[in-house]
Amino acid sequence: MAIHQRLQQKLLQRLSPQQIQLMKLLQVPTASLETRIKEELEENPALELEPERFEEKDNTGDEFDTAEETTDDATTADSYEDDSVSDYIQDDDDEADYKLRDTNYPEFSEEREHPIRSGTSFYDLLTDQLHLLNLDNTQQTIAEQVVGSIDEDGYLRRDTSAMVDDLAFRQNVIVSEADVEAVIEMIQQFDPPGVAARNLQECLLLQLKRKEQIDPLDGIAITILTNYFDEFSRKHYDKIQKAISISEDEMRGVIQVVTRLNPKPGGESPDDSQELNYVVPDFFIYNIGGKLELTLNSRNAPELRISEGYRDMLRDYEKGAKKDKRQKEAVLFIKQKIDAAKWFIDAIQQRQQTLLLTMQAILEHQQNFFMSGDESDLRPMILKDVAAATGLDISTVSRVANSKYVQTEFGTYRLKFFFNEALTTDTGEEVSTREVKRILSDLIAGEDKKNPVSDERLTELLQEKGYEIARRTVAKYREQLMIPVARLRREL
Numbered sequence: 001m002a003i004h005q006r007l008q009q010k011l012l013q014r015l016s017p018q019q020i021q022l023m024k025l026l027q028v029p030t031a032s033l034e035t036r037i038k039e040e041l042e043e044n045p046a047l048e049l050e051p052e053r054f055e056e057k058d059n060t061g062d063e064f065d066t067a068e069e070t071t072d073d074a075t076t077a078d079s080y081e082d083d084s085v086s087d088y089i090q091d092d093d094d095e096a097d098y099k100l101r102d103t104n105y106p107e108f109s110e111e112r113e114h115p116i117r118s119g120t121s122f123y124d125l126l127t128d129q130l131h132l133l134n135l136d137n138t139q140q141t142i143a144e145q146v147v148g149s150i151d152e153d154g155y156l157r158r159d160t161s162a163m164v165d166d167l168a169f170r171q172n173v174i175v176s177e178a179d180v181e182a183v184i185e186m187i188q189q190f191d192p193p194g195v196a197a198r199n200l201q202e203c204l205l206l207q208l209k210r211k212e213q214i215d216p217l218d219g220i221a222i223t224i225l226t227n228y229f230d231e232f233s234r235k236h237y238d239k240i241q242k243a244i245s246i247s248e249d250e251m252r253g254v255i256q257v258v259t260r261l262n263p264k265p266g267g268e269s270p271d272d273s274q275e276l277n278y279v280v281p282d283f284f285i286y287n288i289g290g291k292l293e294l295t296l297n298s299r300n301a302p303e304l305r306i307s308e309g310y311r312d313m314l315r316d317y318e319k320g321a322k323k324d325k326r327q328k329e330a331v332l333f334i335k336q337k338i339d340a341a342k343w344f345i346d347a348i349q350q351r352q353q354t355l356l357l358t359m360q361a362i363l364e365h366q367q368n369f370f371m372s373g374d375e376s377d378l379r380p381m382i383l384k385d386v387a388a389a390t391g392l393d394i395s396t397v398s399r400v401a402n403s404k405y406v407q408t409e410f411g412t413y414r415l416k417f418f419f420n421e422a423l424t425t426d427t428g429e430e431v432s433t434r435e436v437k438r439i440l441s442d443l444i445a446g447e448d449k450k451n452p453v454s455d456e457r458l459t460e461l462l463q464e465k466g467y468e469i470a471r472r473t474v475a476k477y478r479e480q481l482m483i484p485v486a487r488l489r490r491e492l
Helices: 017-027 030-043 122-130 137-149 160-170 177-187 200-209 216-227 229-233 237-244 248-259 308-319 325-365 367-372 383-390 394-401 433-445 455-464 471-480
Strands: 047-049 283-288 291-296 304-306 405-408 411-414 422-424 430-432
Touching (some): 017 394, 030 047, 122 137, 137 160, 216 248, 229 237, 291 325, 325 367, 383 394, 433 455
Antiparallel strands (some): 283 291
16 A cells, blocks of 8 residues: 655735725725725724814825734734723824825715616516406416516526426416416517517517518518528528528518617616616826826715724723723723724725825826827736836736726726737837727728628738737637627628
């Protein structure tokens, strides 16, 4: 019997709770920061909002001095056995006066109004129509199951057998697949047309068959979608023309009929249950007299401080002569909450500083773009470039760039927009891949739709313009632009 020994060495990095908290805060966009702060205020009573002040004091504290104060995550009650509370009851002006809002950005005292959507949701619309049917109790239960299985696009993607099982095991209703199919056919007559279809083919056919007057082109379209759907979706129009003996004009008319149909019937109805997503910029860049100025948007972050009530309790404890076990436990709790509050305030400070540091590096690297707004002025830039300029870790830069936006005079952009790889021209000059994609998109937009340009020809055209690029790279960029292959771009 052979005995195998293996020596394995692992390098592990343990992060303190404060570091983990900072990493999480870096990923939070400005729109969600207020919610995160409210959660912390509810969890930690030692943390409270700073009262409104008319005079602002200068904050000269070093925002990164807290690194020496962080403790290991193995901190226990033993760390608080010292009865001294002097470090906790003194008023730290730097912490108390720290403002989360940027003084360079104008304040808005008025209440902000957010538009909301009104109307009937998609599922309410289906339910209202369901009540108009004359159904028995079993059919009503089946219909509610079917409507509940329809997704937001209006499709019924669940198998009939699965719905039969759900009705049997969850609602104790024994039905057959034929019973469910009969109810589905009823619901497929609901508005909007095409609802409750199992796939795109059925969705389009339901809409065509619902027309009050079916003209010859509609009839041809029904035949094609019924028997030649795969060929139609792959744009093999010549095969279809030969198979059913129709002219090119008729084929062109069928294409127009089908393209007017709605592939997502569920998307027609407004849905109150879905919130509208509003882009809240995290940064503002202003061009003032030819000089770019960067400002951090911190309007959603209120001023924070350590609770004076908690400090008063510690002062009373220090003045008291008798200190029993219950008082010591209370003091231990207060110290822990105050430490947690300090850590959170420090994390917010470091978050703001890190955001500004990262965005300033992006601004300096892409200064030409921020001055002109022309995508051709974008320079190649990767996370490593920003990390080298700021001294931050690449993972930290990645967290900052994630879900963050900057507002410029040319529009609002995601920070990820400015990160792109480099491509070398025939002259040795490095250009942004975004510029190459823009040229590629322009070439495809200007092509003859009856004879689309292949990837090989696109490669040749780009090389003629001086861009040394391979065919597989052209195909990759085309896919990233969500542009289909030449065969699928062909039109009659």
